[in-house]
Amino acid sequence: MKNVCYTAFLLFVLTVNCTLAQPPGATIDVQHYIFNIDLNDNDNTIACKAKVALKFIKNAKSFNLDLVKKNAAGKGMLVTSVTENGKAINFLQNADNVSISAAGVAGSTHTYSINYSGIPADGLIISTNKYGKRTFFGDNWPNRAHNWLVSVDHPADKASVDFVVSAPAHYDVIANGLKVNETPLPQNKKQTHWRETAQLSTKIMVIGVADFAIQQSANINGLPVYNYVFPQDSVKGFKSYAYAKEILPFFINKIGPYAYKKLANVQSKTIFGGMENAGAIFYFEDSPGSRDIESLMAHEIAHQWFGDAASEKNFYNLWLSEGFATYLTHYYLENKYGIDTLKKRLIADRIKVTAFEKDRFTPVVDSTVKDNYMPLLNANSYEKGSWVLHMLRRKLGDEVFWKGIKQYYALYNGKNANTDDFRKVMEKASGKELAVFFKQWLKTAGHPVLKISYDTSTEKGKIVVKVEQQQPVLYEMPLEYIINKQSFTVNIKNRLTTFKVQLPINEITFDPNVNTLAEIIMADATYRVKK
Missing domain, CATH: 3.30.2010.30 (Zincin-like)
Structure with a gap:
């Protein structure tokens, strides 16, 4: 009866799903996974019977699924069989994938069963917690899922998933989706079945098994x-x-x-x-x-x-994930605790951004990182990405900015986007051209360094304020300043920007509301000029 249910569900998935963003050159688009996973307390070996429902994107004589092969140290997975409708399919297991000799034509759908077992080298962390109790936790980011899940281990290939976990009965099992059932098994074990019908990248497919x-x-x-x-x-x-x-x-x-x-x-x-x-x-x-x-x-x-839900097409666009989560955290805390909380967090983030650039001078959208994506977990992806959203919010105004964010999410929920996709949505929402803004803040390394000086010798009764961009690449941006508690804005574009201020004044404060990702260097302190 269970197999009948699985078959009906897979047919439903294959019928309603459509091809979304895929890795470059992809042959297949996975529609749904079912992972039957057996765990035990005697050793760290797991056994998996996987069903992979997929659609061929183009005509092909074979295709690959990602899976780390058992190595000399005994870590990794060994595939024992691949079948379709009970018929054995030839396959070749390589170090990081399984090449399956099954032909398909573009648009055709198939379901393959893959049996394998082994000790995960990574991805599923089998360990003990701080209380000495044995635990199993999926830990897939960025592309570590294929250490234990046969899959297309790339953020652009999304699929729904079932986890059917058999484990000693004392454990509780948590996974994506909703619990379908929990069934006692012989030998003091139980089976827990979770099903997620939303489209997920493998990086966020997990199980957690513990007391x-x-x-x-x-x-x-x-x-x-x-x-x-x-x-x-x-x-x-x-x-x-x-x-x-x-x-x-x-x-x-x-x-x-x-x-x-x-x-x-x-x-x-x-x-x-x-x-x-x-x-x-x-x-x-x-x-x-x-x-x-x-x-x-x-x-x-x-x-x-x-x-x-709305995922990046590749890890080079990680700021669409981490920058968004960072800024939304600031926004939540701003709404709960007030604007000063936002300012303090932005100031702290600006320090992190400038410090990071001294170690690694690279744009936020960084395509130079290959294979190992862990270095992308940096201040560019998090704090600078967050700062870009903050400056975009100030540029467009709250109403338009949040309108665009909602439209972006509605359009890419269950799908994948890159930086240009996001830009186009925000341009449509605002009616403004944003190519320059996105290029300078996200695709150009560095940040503005503004040296501010002034003199009173040029024109009697006035001071001339000079704002000089000292970094190699020029930026276009507004710079806020306050004179005697009155707010003004000057647009910075050229290497040197000047403006005049009528005397007398008490002080000039630059970027008082923390809206500019720039280093501000004061040439002197006359007239109590402040940052």
Whole structure:
């Protein structure tokens, strides 16, 4: 009966799905995965029976799926069979993929079964938590899923997914989607089945298997919110994760509908402080009681919209994920605690951006990083990307900016975008040409360095303020300043910009509202001129 249900569901998926953004040169578009995974407490070997439903994008005699092969150290996966409708298919397993000798014509759909087993070299972290209890946590970002999941391990190939996990009965299992059922098995084991019908990249497909204390903390318009924490941390864990009840409706109201059918906040053991797995966010072990838990949760929940539902086409455009989550965190905290909180966070981010550029001078959209994408987790992707959104918000105004953000999410929910896709949406929403803005802030390395000086010798009763761009590449931007509590703006474009100020004045303050990603260097301090 279970196989019949799977077959019917796969036929449904293959019927309704369409080809979305794909990796360059892709032969196939995966529509749906079913991973039947068997775990045990005797060793770290996992056994997987995977079903991969896919559509051929073009005529081909074979295709590849990503999977790390068992190595000399004994880590990795060994494929034992590939079949279609019970018929054996020839395959060749290489170091990082499985080449499957199955022909297909463009538009045709197929479902392949792949059996494999082994000890994951990465991706599924099998370990013990701080209390010495055994745990299993998926940890796929950026392209580490194929250490344990046979897949197209690229953010542009999205698919729905079922996880059917068999494990010792004392464990609780969390995964993407909704729980379909939980069934006792012989030998004191149980099977837990989770299904996610939304389109996911492999980077956010996960399972978490541990001894958990579980709480449903809220129901937001029919959307259940759960907390999964280690039993020893249940009191402070449930208290810490309660911020989700505020954060989730805030982003729903500001951006658009939540893409998934639940939100689970999960204490875990992974390499990141937080990982935005779709509908099942993993937080680091010591997150319960952490002083920064609210901002961390806001960041990871914001990712459910940007990075998860609306994803980047490739990791070079990572700022569309991390920059968005960073700025949305600032925005949430601004609305809760006030504008000064936003200013303080932007100032701290500006320091990080300028410091990072001394170590690595590269644009935000950085295509020079190959294979290992971990270096893209940097101040460009996070803090500078966030700053770009802040300056765009100030350039367009709140009403137009948030209108564009909503339209961008609505258009790319379940799909993939790059920086130019986002630019076009914001141009349409605002009616403004934004190519120069996007090029200088996202595709050009560096930032403006403004040396500000002035003199009183040129014209009696006035001072002449000089703003000199000292960086090699010129920027176009507004620069705010305040004279005697009155606000003004000067447009900076050339190497040297000058403007006159009538005396007497008490002081001049530049960028008082923290709206410019620039270093401001004052030539002297006469007239109490301040940054």
